[in-house]
Amino acid sequence: QVQLVESGGGLVKPGGSLRLSCAASGFTFSDYYMTWIRQAPGKGLEWVSYISSSGATRYYADSVKGRFTISRDNAKNSLYLQMNSLRAEDTAVYYCARDGRYCGGDCYSDYWGQGTLVTVSS
Amino acid sequence: EIVLTQSPGTLSLSPGERATLSCRASQSVSSNYLAWYQQKPGQAPRLLIYGASSRATGIPDRFSGSGSGTDFTLTISRLEPEDFAVYYCQQYGSSRTFGQGTKVEI
Numbered sequence: 649q650v651q652l653v654e655s656g657g658g659l660v661k662p663g664g665s666l667r668l669s670c671a672a673s674g675f676t677f678s679d680y681y682m683t684w685i686r687q688a689p690g691k692g693l694e695w696v697s698y699i700s701s702s703g704a705t706r707y708y709a710d711s712v713k714g715r716f717t718i719s720r721d722n723a724k725n726s727l728y729l730q731m732n733s734l735r736a737e738d739t740a741v742y743y744c745a746r747d748g749r750y751c752g753g754d755c756y757s758d759y760w761g762q763g764t765l766v767t768v769s770s
Numbered sequence: 771e772i773v774l775t776q777s778p779g780t781l782s783l784s785p786g787e788r789a790t791l792s793c794r795a796s797q798s799v800s801s802n803y804l805a806w807y808q809q810k811p812g813q814a815p816r817l818l819i820y821g822a823s824s825r826a827t828g829i830p831d832r833f834s835g836s837g838s839g840t841d842f843t844l845t846i847s848r849l850e851p852e853d854f855a856v857y858y859c860q861q862y863g864s865s866r867t868f869g870q871g872t873k874v875e876i
Contacts, residue, residue, distance in 0.1 A: 693860070698866075714845055756803075756862055758817045
């Protein structure tokens with residue numbers, strides 16, 4: 649069965665950096681686009697970034713562009729999110745999600761991990 | 771950016787009743803690329819509907835999606851106790867954005 653397990657969350661000071669990881673199993677990771685979505689405490693969902701199956705195409709929400717970098721290692725079945733210049737408003741649970749098959753960048757997310765909490769505070 | 775507005779904010783119903791949730795887009799959603807997700811407290815969202823009306827794998831047929839253009843609806847024909855949750859719509863035809871959610875409560 650499809651499993652996505654995020655790690656790397658924690659408490660970081662404003663202006664600091666953090667790298668999130670997502671370990672994927674139960675499917676052919678290299679066949680799928682992957683996505684990061686976040687949810688601030690008590691708030692709704694916000695799409696953050698997606699990456700193509702090969703890693704050649706990456707797309708970001710305006711709120712994180714220039715600060716966050718998505719990447720993947722298909723040999724390790726892993727997805728990453730490097731977060732720099734963190735701000736208080738980046739505080740959220742970050743979910744790793746698999747996109748539907750064959751839909752490219754215009755896609756929904758059909759499986760989600762349980763999320764990892766990132767707290768940005770001094 | 772396409773803004774999605776969900777209504778109502780909260781829907782108070784009883785088990786066995788019908789739930790109708792609305793999602794309105796600020797501009798037409800390309801190719802009806804509209805999805806619905808369910809989220810229970812402390813859990814990750816779960817995909818229910820994609821392409822406005824296609825049920826995801828394993829989703830019971832009491833969940834149905836309809837609509838096109840700027841107006842979309844999620845209908846739960848007969849509420850089961852496990853259906854009380856928050857529901858989000860998402861468009862993925864022009865970048866990706868979510869609605870603010872509708873809470874279905876007892």
